[in-house]
Amino acid sequence: MLDDEYNIDYFKENGFAQKECSKCGNIYWTRDPQRETCGDAPCDYYSFIGKPIFKTPMNLTEMREYYLKFFEDRGHTRIDRYPVIARWRDDIYLTIASIADFQPFVTSGLVPPPANPLTISQPCIRLNDLDSVGRTGRHLTTFEMMAHHVFNKTGKEIYWKDKTIELCDQLLMSLGADPKDVTYIKNPWAGGGNAGASVEVMVGGLELATLVFMNLKESKNGDIEVKGKKYVKMDNYIVDTGYGLERFVWASKGSPTIYDAIFPKVVQELMNLAGIEHELNDPKYAQILSRNAQFAGVMDVSGNANLMELRKKVAAEIGMDVEELNKIMDPVEKVYTIADHARCLTFMLSDGIIPSNVKAGYLARLVIRRTIRLMNDLGIQVPLSDIVWLHIENMPEYPEFEENFGVTKEILEGEEEKYRQTIERGKRIIQKSAVKYKEQGQKIPLEELMEIYDSHGIPPEIAKEAAKEVGVEVDFPDNFYSLIADMHSEAGEKETQEFQYADKLERLPQTKRFYYDEPDRMEFEGVVLDVFGDYVVLDNTFFYPEGGGQEADHGMIMAGTFVYDVIDVQMIDGIVVHKLDVSDRELLINRGDMVIGQVDKNRRMAHSRHHTATHIINDAARKVLGNHIWQSGAQKTEERARLDISHYKHITQEELNEIELLANKMVMENKKVGFESLDRTEAEQKYGFGLYQGGVPPGKTLRVVKVGTDIEACGGTHCQNTGVIGPIKILKTERIQDGVERLEYAAGTAAVAAIQEMEKLLKTSSQTLSIPQENLPATVDRFFEEWKSLQKENERLKAEVAGTRVIQMVKNANVVGGVKVVTFVTRGEDTDALRMTAIELLKDDDVAAVLLSDKDGVKAVAACGKNAVSKGIRAGDLVKEMSTVVGGGGGGKPDLAMGGGPNAQNIEKAKNAAVSKIEQILSA
Structure with a gap:
């Protein structure tokens, strides 16, 4: 439905013919009148292998600079790269394209771009083709999208389609491309609620760039259809281009693969470590590699493709036996994949992603574990951090990578150890699952393999080996890791609870909010705009609504002689609603009434202290633990606050003490807290993406809060000076999930109360032990050692008693069918004591014993020697029999089982039931 969008004058005026591909049917433009195919794989194989497209071979640094300067010379402003973790987005985790840098606020027209037109070389990460990496010769997890972007508005156009294609054409010609080799393929683009005409730029069978003309937005009533969805035209229209830096370098060198072109030193080192002869100057080897690469465009294992x-x-195309080709290419492709993944991790970890089980951290761990597995397959024994360092040495344009390498190395060392532990326990988990499917005569289904990977991190290759040991088959698709990555690439929809009176808010104006302007004012007058249920909306308010991890203000609203407690305050689309406590009376406030609001000052001050303290704690943690620290959640209440931060290991007590000391020093400096209202783009350029530590607020303008060296976009209430916070006391730290540490702390009077409570505990403990407080640690240590000694002595005595008791039990046993039936009922013994007796009894192969105690209901233990088990008596069955009688449950192995129930009055019946069960089995 976008045919009109492709009436492009530049093609008509520069000798291009519009054609339809004889193989795939795509529409394309070419200067070559003899051409019949579009230029894309598999319609055309790579023709540039050994025959570079461009006149001068360049490396990544040289090609990036050539591109950026080309567009700078043509009026574009060069801007710095954004991080590969999309800190400014709450819908995606990784930066997947250069246009993602400007979504959603710039592309929607809400805020201006950082420059217009602009050029950038943006590192991007896409894991949706993870399994194709290394195999096609072209796929990468990390790539730099060189781009030039233009943000046009109706009546203010900078340039559009013709100029964009002209610039692309000029760039290719300046590099030495043959004009007849270049094709532009028609392929409309749609994604993220936008769409537009688009052309893919092909040279030598390789897609070098995509030029998108984004001018549509999704609408149910749209009159333009693109890929099954309806769109309407936007007022703004955007030139969104993407040029693959790595592909340009590959095209300039004509290397067998993109990996040999962009990081040849890393590839060669890995080949050496794996013992692979990778001699590109060996004619026979180079020919196999080159011919494989020419046809490797078909080795895309996305969808349901099968690798073999x-x-x-490919083997048929190059005239080789498939087994021979596989033997040569499989280890080489694994090396390529390791090299690619290590570069991906260099960007991920250096930009602050902490491996974990959620969000971007999950994706980092996915790449790490896949890399380690491939290294193990090839017998590469060096630490993964060594391979990352090889990349860093070859990327001097990113000095931050070397600066952050200490943390990167430590993270990778920890992840390698976790992976080893995962594999050790993983086999047991898989085999337990496999036994279940073996009984049903089935394979382990893909859904369960994915769930096991998600929950336990067990790769499908390991699952296959483990399941085979118990006779169960495992099949998984060649795109398994791509499927996993797809599941975790985007943030889920945020759950929002709709306000029950939302329809009544539509006609009301936005509330004037003054809690920022006059933070110390707690009393105000307001006009009632509406009342519904127990909610009141005023024309203005000084009550802070819940948000940013800060609870709402409480207080009172007075209407004449009536006083109502404000128990909650929320903001819905700019309208503040005050919830009143009317549980014991009628709400006598009407529209148009003048009321007086009074904010609870103590609650507000406690929240402000804790919110300001959160900035200080975050800043101190970053200084103590490293620049990778990122806020992943926070909550501020009257009594205490908590801050969740991304960190790759437990925080030590020494680090905790240092954070607390540094935080209190910042308080004592009594620095003024800064507040600034800035245009979003200006704020990002001035302060960077650390602004979004507490989340990504909506809107064109950001309220920037500066507390010491911590600078964030923040909507909470704060103290005017750090000295007002008072003391900060860290109460505890804990790991709430892998990769996230939680700090709990109190500030101001809440901190004093917490310290007093700790002192009270110390005083009470020392008084109980009748010792001075300073002697408490030594005394506790002594008591603990004595307790451990007594525990050991207690265990020894229990074992002695059990041994003595067992001799008598066996002597008095009733022999039935060659089995010594032992019964024992005691008072007050716990399960542990009964279990020790049972273990002693198991030394006699002929024993079948049932042991019961009336402690806390009934505790039941059964023990069956080898001969008893061979005759069909199972301890688990006996325990189930007894536990049922006493109203409980239990079970265990054939030789030893435990259980019980609450009904102590049935203890004798339970014993008799077990004995009857034994006799029944033996008489059968």
Whole structure:
């Protein structure tokens, strides 16, 4: 439905013919009248292998600079790269394209771009083709999208389609491309609620760039259809281009693969470590590699593609036996994949992603574990951090990578150890699952393999080996890791609870909010705009509504002689609603009434202290633990606050003490807290993306809060000076999930109360022990050692008693069918004591014993020797029998089982039931 969008004058005026591909049917433009195919794989194989497209070979640094300067010379402003973790977005985790830098606020027209037009070389990460990396010769997890962007508005156009294609054409010609080799393929683009005409730029069978003309937005009533969805035209229209830096370098060198072109030193070092002869100057080897690469465009294992079937196609094209080709290419492709993944991790970890089980951290761990597995397959024994360092040495344009390498190295060392532990326990988990499917005569289904990977991190290759040991088959698709990455690439929809009176708010104006302007004012007058249920809306308010991890203000609203407690305050689309406590009376406030609001000052001050303290704690943690620290959640109440931070290991007590000391020093400096209202783009350029530590607030303008060296976009209430916070006391720290540490602390009077409570505990403990407080640690240590000694002595005595008791039990046993039936009922013994007796009894192979105690209901233990088990008596069955009688449950192994129930009055019946069960089995 975008045909009109492709009436492009530049094609008509520069000798291009519009054609339809004879193989795939795509529409494309070319200067070559003899061409019949579009230029994309698999319609055309790579023709540039050994025959570079461009006149001068360049490395990444040289090609990036050539591109950026080309567009700078043509009126574009060069801007710095954004991080590969999309800190300014709450819908995606990774930066997947250069346009993602400007979504959603710039692309929607809400805020101006940092420059217009602009050029950038943006590192991007996409994991949706993870399994194709290394195999196609072209796929990468990390790539730099060189781009030039233009943000046009109706009546203010900078340039549009013709100029964009002209610039692309000029760039290719300046590099030495043959004009007849260049094709532009028609392929409308749609994504993220936008759409537009688009052309893919092909040279030598390789897609070098995509030029998107984004001028549509999704609408149910739209009159333009693109890929099954309806769109309408936008007032703004955007040139969104993407040029693959790595592909340009590959095209300039004509290397067998993109990996040999962009990081040849890393590839060669890995080949050496894996014992692979990777001699590109060996004619026979280079020919196999080159011919494989020419046809490797078909080795894309996305969708339901099968790797071996694709390999057969390539083998047939180059005239080799598929097994021989696979033997050569499989280890080489693994090396390529390791090299690629290590570069991906260099960007991920240096930009602050902490491996974990959620969000971007999950994706980092996915890449780490896949890399380690491939290294193990090839017998590469060096630490993964060594390979990352090889990349850093070859990327001097990113000095931050070397600066952050200490943390990167420590993270990777920890992740390698976790992976080893995962594999050790993983086999047991898989085999337990496999036994279940073996009984049903089935394979382990893909859904369960994915769930096991998600929950336990067990790779499908390990699952296959472990399941095979118990006779169960495992099949998984060649795009398994891509499927996993797809599941975790985007943030889920945020759950929002709709306000029950939302329809009544539509006609009301936004509330004037003055809690920022006059933070110390707690009393005000307001006009009632509306009343519904127990909610009141005023024309203005000094009550802070819940938000940013800060609870709402409380207080009172007075209407004449009536006083109502304000128990909650919320803001819905700019309208503040005050919830009143009317549980014991009628709400006698009407629209148009003049009321007096009074904010609870003590609650407000406690919240302000804790909110300001959160900035200080975050800043101190970053200084003590490292620049990778990122706020992943916070909550501020009257009594205490908590801050969740991304960190790759437990915080030590020494680090905690240092954070607390540094935080209190910042308080004592009594620095003024700064507040600034800035245009979003200006704020980002001035302060960076650390602004979004507490989340990404909506809107064109950001309220920037500066507390010491911590600078964030923050909507909470704060103290005017750090000295007002008072003391800060860290109460505890804990790991709430892998990769996230929680700090709990109190500030001001809440901190004093917490310290007093700690002192009270110390005083009470020392008084109980009748010792001075300073002697408490030594005394506790002594008592603990004595307790451990007594525990050991207690265990020894229990074992002695059990041994003595067992001799008598066996002597008095009733022999039935060659089995010594032992019964024992006691008072007050716990399960542990009964279990020790049972273990002693198991030394006699002929024993079948049932032991019961009336402690806390009934405790039941059964023990069956080897001979008893061979005759069909199972301890688990006996325990189930007894536990049922006493109203409980239990079970265990054939030789030893435990259980019980609450009904102590049935203890004798339980014993008799077990004995009857034994006799029944033996008489059968």
